[in-house]
Amino acid sequence: MLNHIVLMGRLTRDPELRYTQSQVPVASFRIAVDRDFGGRDGGERQADFIDCVAWRQTGEFVSKYFQKGRMIAVSGRLQMRDWNDRDGNKRTSAEVVCDNVYFGDSKRDNDSNSNYSQSSYAGQSGFSGSSNDSPRQSAPVPPVTPSPFEELEDDGELPF
Numbered sequence: 001m002l003n004h005i006v007l008m009g010r011l012t013r014d015p016e017l018r019y020t021q022s023q024v025p026v027a028s029f030r031i032a033v034d035r036d037f038g039g040r041d042g043g044e045r046q047a048d049f050i051d052c053v054a055w056r057q058t059g060e061f062v063s064k065y066f067q068k069g070r071m072i073a074v075s076g077r078l079q080m081r082d083w084n085d086r087d088g089n090k091r092t093s094a095e096v097v098c099d100n101v102y103f104g105d106s107k108r109d110n111d112s113n114s115n116y117s118q119s120s121y122a123g124q125s126g127f128s129g130s131s132n133d134s135p136r137q138s139a140p141v142p143p144v145t146p147s148p149f150e151e152l153e154d155d156g157e158l159p160f
Contacts, residue, residue, distance in 0.1 A: 005096055008073040008104050009033035017063035027059035031072055054098040062101055071104030
């Protein structure tokens, strides 16, 4: 059996880093993941809001480098958790336990697109971004360093 999930979305709030009684770091966060919409009618985008948890170094990484609105890609496993609410009713929650976390955008892209409308995540479905008509500033190009490898001539024969 296999339990593996990969998601990419935007953080709906800043990650919350806490520590267990034995001082193990754990970060919890929620991401908004757009649903595929294949209809030709141009229907409105819908999003799912997925709770995620990251432990130890992964949790510290998320807490340090990600904030609300940032694109994030996670891979891990889906976990169901049973709990009782204040009234004693049984509840079930689904969350992704993240094994790996990746940047879904670059820091530069995130800073230049800071006009994202986060209000659409608050209670509406979908995500609306604002287009920025100003020209992008390109980053300086680093100097080219010589490669320690050299290209071999191709004589058509395989070396093995």
